[in-house]
Amino acid sequence: MEQFKNVYFFDPFGKDTERIRKDLVEVFKNLGINTVDSSVEADLIASIGGDGTFLQAVRKTGFRNDCVYIGIAIEEDDYMYVDFSYKESRMIEEALTSEETHVRNYPTIEVKINDNQSSYCLNEFTLRSSIVKTIMMDVYIDDFLFEQFHGDGILVCTPTGSTGYNKSLGGAVVDPLLKAIQVTELASVNNNKYRTLGTSFLLNKDRPLTLMIDKKRDYYPIMSLDNEALSLQNTEEVQIRVSDRVIKTLKLPNNTFWHKTQRNFL
Template sequence: MARNNVYLYYRNKQRHETQVRKLVEVGKRYGLNVVQDHKQANIIVSIGGDGAFLQAARFTGFRDDAIYVGFAEGPNSFYCDFDINDLSSVEAIFKETGDRVSNGEIEVRRYPLLEASINGGPGMLCLNECSVKSSIIKSLAIEVYIDGFLFETFRGDGMVISTPTGSTAYNKSLSGAIVDPLIHCLQVSEIASVNNNRYRTLGSAFLLNRGRKLSLRIIEDGNDYPIIGMDNEALSLKRTDSVDIQLSDKELKTVKLTNNTFWHKIQRSFL
């Protein structure tokens, strides 16, 4: 497989048609070939912001043998380092990426992925978070196990389990901590927990190290059909009895640029 094949992922073809044409033209100038099958590419480019980046990663199977590059419309995007309307930055990244990929010298940033198994089924990956939420106007009861040990019994609107990069998303809105991606861990955050004489939870987010297995067992009490979210998509399931979550051995790779660490991104996005 050629080491300079690019796959472009974008949903709004009409809106991004002109921008995509420019990307293709610039890419060709720097020896990058646009392909129609992502399996033939070693560079996957998303267009449209963080949501499109998450969808691109899922659509292409969270490939660990490819580099992901995100383009957004404007500078305030977490996963997308580049403004697609800034042609100079587009040229710079395509030149740098093309040169380094062709020479096998590209530097990459690695983001941890979550792997979730529903009802004992095959593992599914996500980059931001896996959420388990009540689908009706009734609280949800969950037994929370850590490595097989019953840690607590939760009742409330649900739980969010996030990666370090996902700690800046849904998790942050729940007052969870922002975690450096160099710390490979899971973060577990509650959504509107109920604490009384029968149900008692920690009442705050907590971290689990790589290698730990988190198991959520849904208690049958008339609310046995929670919504399972994987990043920005909801799974369509008739019934969920259990969700087992751990860090995957796979990681998602993006271009590593000077003065663009995770904390540069945090400052740019929130401060």
């Protein structure tokens, strides 16, 4: 296991978790790891909270692929991204010192809206109409017009994001070792006039997805990138692909993605 030098704590709860943070500072100090005030200086970023906090930590620190992220839970619960509990500091110490602990890579999604700068998702991206109206868009795989979608919207998730919203829509749970995105429909309209595939599908890292929104109607699409909402007028084209950027976390013995899936759903 590599030796970490500096840790940055992502603690959005502030005073509510001040004591927990102080205790964790001592735990890491005893391991020879200094606490820093800037995430840029850190080679280890630790979120204090649940899965939502972990996703925020990754987003707020710029989806860095040159450091390792870990999640430390406050509540006693089962999570998909968070591996540790602040009440069990011994597990943190063992993970950071054991030769059996390795680094695992989680794939991310790259999203480009119109010609704007790329954004990233670790969990999922959704696009839907913000008003009570179905949305129409052309769905391209590579440069091939695959289908003309008419419905509430489209969800695109990473393998690690496949167990949440995607699963509730009937999508598949996907192994994170697969560098792929899963595309799932949100209440598509299927009749004699409109027709979609009607099921989720997977695209590998070499197959980008493009959504071309119908310009004939006034849509105000609302998009979500993980747990952050984004509303843009005049959105015409959204390009989505598997990113070359990965998020590094600790791979713990007996705590793989499938161990977590079993604990949460079986």
